[in-house]
Amino acid sequence: MSEKSINILDVVNLPLDIKEHEKAVEENIPSVKEGNLKIYNPDGDNVKKLLTLLKAKLSRQVVGSMVGCVHCGMCTESCHYALARPDDPTMAPAYKADQIRRIFKKHFDWTGKIVPWWVHAGDPKDDEELNRLKNIVFGTCTGCRRCTLNCPMGVDTATLIRLTRGLLAELGIVPEGVFQVSRDQWETGNQMAVSEEDYLDTIEWMEDESQDELEDPSLKIPIDKEDCDFMYTVNPREIKYDPRSLGAAAKIFHLAGESWTMPKWGWDMTNFGLFSGDDKLGGFVARNLYEAAKRLRARRIVISECGHGYRSSRWEGYNWGKYKQDLPSESVLITLIRYINEGRIKVDPSKNSLPITFHDSCNIARSGDLTEEPRWLLHRLCTDFREMHPNRADNFCCTGGGGALSMVEYKPLRMEVAKIKADQLTATGAKVVCTICHNCIDGLTDVIKHYKLDMKVVQILELVENALVLPEK
Ligand code: SF4
Ligand code: SF4
Structure with missing residues (x-):
């Protein structure tokens, strides 16, 4: 000691x-x-x-x-x-x-x-x-x-x-934030109270953008399509605040020739029940997701980048919802590895040349055992990968876990103890920190801002999108 x-x-x-x-x-x-x-x-x-x-x-x-x-x-x-x-x-x-x-x-x-x-x-x-x-x-x-x-x-x-x-x-x-987010997820089925209209509009917008960027009008983001290889589920933050990751996913899935869909209802793979401790809410949200995949006869559920969403949807939700675990699910990381391994997409690491470090999300590494997969990808996506210490299952929290981002009254303490994370980030000498969790993006962004670090946060989907080698027309 x-x-x-x-x-x-x-x-x-x-x-x-x-x-x-x-x-x-x-x-x-x-x-x-x-x-x-x-x-x-x-x-x-x-x-x-x-x-x-x-x-x-x-x-x-x-x-x-x-x-x-x-x-x-x-x-x-x-x-x-x-x-x-x-x-x-x-x-x-x-x-x-x-x-x-x-x-x-x-x-x-x-x-x-x-x-x-x-x-x-x-x-x-x-x-x-x-x-x-x-x-x-x-x-x-x-x-x-x-x-x-x-x-x-x-x-x-x-x-x-x-x-x-x-x-x-x-x-x-x-805390008031916990009450409000829980209520929103109970009432609207997603924790940011995104209306169905806004959800569909955002998807349409991302479809248009992605078509323009690839100059390919055949690119689609299918909604409620039946019998696909997978149903893609996202974090409401991707719809409400930062849909770029959805656009990146759409482009990658299209280039890989994937058969996929998003559900009109039951699309939120996050689950505030994990944070609030409310198993009833946890079961309600998880069942929405599993039932959507069943209704659409999807062969698996693919979970976008989110730590607690991954843990809730892949493991805990079945227990909370008393639901038979008969549907395979995977993180989008696994999907991306499959595409690269099978030559369905090609990536060029020189397109991501800044020094990049990686933050293991608690719920994906410590509670989800996905530690080597992001590194496998990062070694193929950038030229200067720098390990953070400690790492993998021993990494420190981004400081925004456990629903902390919704509890503003505790932010002063959260920022004070974030010094541990700030020191860890600084020691890497990296200019970019990659994470595979939308919650960690906000947690790390708070730390970077508070401690005035010269660093930005990116996600794996963003790095893949940036490194894509587009096929000749
Ligand atoms: S929780 Fe475990 S490590 Fe902590 S004081 Fe108790 S026995 Fe020791
Ligand atoms: S924040 Fe501290 S007390 Fe809470 S789970 Fe993490 S290590 Fe344990």
């Missing part, structure tokens, strides 16, 4: 009664003051309801992480919050998880019944304390799972954080 590290004894000796610890937390997390209490479901005894909800969520995985922590402190050095605030024990992953663990211990574990003082068992007293819990689980963790991977006891702190978020979401005690 480095000299500046948190002494784990500070963490285990903290008075874990939230009320008693109020002052210390407020001093250490200035931004929690800004996350004021706002209950979207002001109905009944929330503390009592929280206990009932918690009981229903006690799966084997959850209980294992509740009882497994021995407070060794090894996870502390994994967390960018704790690393950026070495003198602040409330940033330690174990401390954050202890806030739900103490409730579990009081009601569901024998240690809390026999020696409650020893295991710091206790309840939140009122809504104000639930609000404090909200500020800890939403405001001081991006659910990146770096601590999870570094726990010798197999404790999944990120799961406990998500579980607590889900309990609070059921009570309506969530």
Whole structure:
């Protein structure tokens, strides 16, 4: 442990009664003051309801992480919050998880019944304390799972954080941004509330642009076409803010001679349920996607560049939606590798000559095991690839994970702890950072802007588009 590290004894000796610890937390997390209490479901005894909800969520995985922590402190050095605030024990992953663990211990574990003082068992007293819990689980963790991977006891702190978020979401005690994005995804089927008209207009616009660029009017972005090789699903950010990636994908799929379609409904592969902890929302969104592919008899689902969308659509959504996992799905990275391997598209790396580094998205690398595939592509797409350290499953979060971008009240803290990411980016000496996640684009852009780094962010689709060698007419 480095000299500046948190002494784990500070963490285990903290008075874990939230009320008693109020002052210390407020001093250490200035931004929690800004996350004021706002209950979207002001109905009944929330503390009592929280206990009932918690009981229903006690799966084997959850209980294992509740009882497994021995407070060794090894996870502390994994967390960018704790690393950026070495003198602040409330940033330690174990401390954050202890806030739900103490409730579990009081009601569901024998240690809390026999020696409650020893295991710091206790309840939140009122809504104000639930609000404090909200500020800890939403405001001081991006659910990146770096601590999870570094726990010798197999404790999944990120799961406990998500579980607590889900309990609070059921009570309506969530940051305003989380409430709004969740509502939008429930009401419109996509988390940016893009209307069907805007969705179709954007696709038509990108179709026109791509036709012009390739001088080929036969290029199409098919909608609701049946029996295609794959159904392509995107992040609403691609429709609402930056449709260039859709245009790039359309050109690449066209040049590869692909049989593909986009669905009119069920096109959002992101899933705010992963961030809010709301499994019902997660199931609703994922089912929309799977049902669309089934309705169109697509042979597989291809997921555009998005970390949490990839994790939700490919793995978690089936569980949330209680849906039989019988439809293959893949990241667009795999599709691109297939095209290059099969000679369906040709790329020239000299067209991307600036020094490029790569940011592994937490949900794709750590939680999705796609680490070598982006590198395989990058080695063929640019001439000066520079590895970031640490990398792959050990990479640091872009700082915008876990829905953090939607929670503006916590941004000052997020930018403060982003120093870890800024230093990591700077050390590469690269002028460009490539990522394969729309969320990471925004997270990294915030870091670059805040720390005034001389760097820009690109995506793989953009690099492929730029490197394309067009066939002779
Ligand atoms: S979560 Fe794991 S690494 Fe962290 S203090 Fe507990 S046992 Fe140690
Ligand atoms: S999941 Fe990531 S941000 Fe959250 S406590 Fe663990 S390391 Fe820190």
